[in-house]
Amino acid sequence: MSGIIALFSKQAPISTTALKQGLECLKHRAPDQQQFWISPHQKVGLGQTRLSILERMHGEQPVANRDKTLLIVVNGAFYDCERIPGDLTKWGYRLRSDSDSEMALHLYNEFGTQCLHHLRGEFAFVIWDESNQLLFAARDRLGIKPLYYTFYNDTLYLASEVKALFAAGVPAHWDYESFLQADNGVLTGNRTLFANVYQVPPGYFLLASRYGIQLHRYWDFDYPHLTELQFQKSEEYIEKLRDTLDEAVRLRLRGDVPVGCYLSGGLDSSTILGMATSHQSKPIHAFTVAFDDEAYNEEPIAREMAKQAGAHLHVIPVRQSDLAEHFADAIWHSEMLAVNANTVAKFLLSRAVRDAGYQVVLTGDGSDEIFASYGFFEKDMLRYNSEGQDEQTLKNRREELKRNDNPESSTQALKHIQRTLGFVPAWIEAVFKEHIKSRSFYSPAFMAQFAQHDAYRIFLNQIDIQGQLVGREPVHQSLYLWDKTILPNYLLRRLGDGIEMAHSISARLPFLDHKVVEFV
Structure with a gap:
């Protein structure tokens, strides 16, 4: 919903010009008003x-x-805040407004960094604590809202986008190792494509003082150990899931402007549209892309879903020439590699939403991650997690897998993963296959610098294997690794905040409400 920037120097005065220039670079995210404090x-x-x-x-x-x-400065939104004013009043606070940001500030004053456990939503924020000479910056649990930082000339810079750091005077240089990590599909949540520029990882907070900078994790995915697996009755589980997701949708409908829906025609976005409709007295406006290539066009399904929900459907035609024309713009805003044209399509969809007069949309993003809906995870389940399934069905599906298996999966590049985990997640096999194709784009001189580069070893070295992978089902290990790289860097950046806020569109993701994620 906004863009934020912060500068902190232990000794020298910060540059007002740098702060203003960085803020100006974020104006496309939220043009209503710009304010700063020194x-x-x-x-x-x-x-x-x-x-x-x-x-x-x-x-x-x-x-x-x-x-x-x-x-405090905040980018994003906090939900389920109705109980907080009463609690703050009991604790002796006098609220001057009903601002979510003021509530978060008082929660920090009461609980310190533990305030994060009282906050629900999609957010990144920075607090300056004058009494303790402490800067406290945090990012939401799933990484829906971005927060980047770097340290340059004895000054800490933080911002919602990397380009704002550069506009503030930080030198811009490629990080070639990160570039290759990204091309291999395993850029972790703390890295960017740029040298000495980092992300506050999802579920982390940063503390900065005259003693230095520290990163602390306050939340993580917690897949059950094999000994803790519990099977629930389908009817009971479905009912609880429906209630939890419905609450997440309802909370994200509040606001002073109408809320629309992205609609692809898939089950995820159709579910969100249906639930949102049940909480609205007027038809919801839904937005979908219609491609000129019928193989990718989901308009007919989207029309049927919109009709079922009684929604007003906006169809945005996108031709291949449109994708080519706006490719550079989309990449500039995403600050991430793009392996297909989805980024550009989302860029054009968000522009159409803005042109229709909308600022807020609900999306179905994240459902494939929490429900393991991608074909990669089906492969992992068929290979390693097939207990209780029909044997003939398993045999048939495994035969299909053999015919389509990646012949590169036994190469040296993936052997470290095999040795470390005992298996190679199917999604890593797939992204490695794509990386083999893209190698031809690089010059021999460039690749020679990384002759000994092992992207997957570097990736696993940044993962808490003992704490988060050992003793879990293979499919849960596969999901956890996906959550640490593809989810924050590709789905939520290349297709999420960076692209949507290019047109000042605030997207809300009910499937990635942390209470929904924890329930699933």
């Missing part, structure tokens, strides 16, 4: 460019407490 000692600066969506978020930012010893 501390009296000039060691800290906070800025926000804002999209006015919710009345309770209309207060000026940075939001400060009464004595201005705590200040």
Whole structure:
């Protein structure tokens, strides 16, 4: 819903010009208003460019407490906040507004970094704590909202987009190792394509003081150990899941502007549209892309789903020439490699939503991750998690897999994964196959620099294997690894925030509400 930037220097005064230039670079995200604050000692600066969506978020930012010893800038939204004002009043706080940001600030004052366990939503924020001379920055559990940082000339820079760091004066250089990691599909959630520029990983917070910078994890995916697996009755599980997801949808419908829906025709977006319709008195406006290539065109299905929900459907025609024309723009906003034209299609879809007068949409993104719906995970389940399934069906499906299996999967590049995990996740086999194709794009001189480069060893070295993989089902291990790279860097960046906020569109993802994720 906005773009934020922060600068913190332990000694030298920060540059007002740098803060303003970085903020100006984020204007496309939220053009309604730009505001910034610099501390009296000039060691800290906070800025926000804002999209006015919710009345309770209309207060000026940075939001400060009464004595201005705590200040916050927020990108995103907090949900399920109705109980918080009553609790804060009991604890002695006097709210000056019904701003979500003010509530978050008081929760920090009450609980410190543990305030994150009281917050639900899609967010990235920065708090300056004057009393403790501490900067506290955090990113939501799934990484829906981005937060980048770097340290340059004794100054810490944080921003919603990498390009804002460069606009503020940070030198821009490629990180070639990260580039190859991304091309191999295993760029972890703390890296970017740029040298010395990092992400606050999903589910982490950052603390900065005169003693240095620390990163701490406050949430992670927690797949059950083999000894903890419990099977529930289908009817009971479905009912609880429906209630949990429906609550996530309902919470994301609040606001002072109409909320639309992205609709692809798939089960995920159709489910979200159906649930949203049940909470609205007027027809919802849904938006879908119609490709000129019938093999990829889901318009007929989307029309049927919109009709069933009683929604008003907007169809956005996209030709192959449109994809080519806007490819560079989409990549500039995504700040990530693109292996197909999906990024451009989402860019054009978001532009059409803005042109139709909408600022907020619900999406079905994330359902394939939490339900293991991709074909990769079906392969893993067929290979390693087939207990209780029909034997003949398994035999037939396994024969199909053999005919389509990746012949590259036994190469040296994947042997480290095989040795470490005891198997190679199907999705890693698939992205490795794509990397083999893309090698021809690189010059021999470039590839010679990385002759000994093992992308998958580097990837696994950044994973808590003992804590999060050992003792889990193979399909859960596969999902966890996917969650650490593809989800934050590809789905949520290349197809999410960066592309949607190019047109000031705030997307809300009910499937990635952390309560839904934890239930599943």
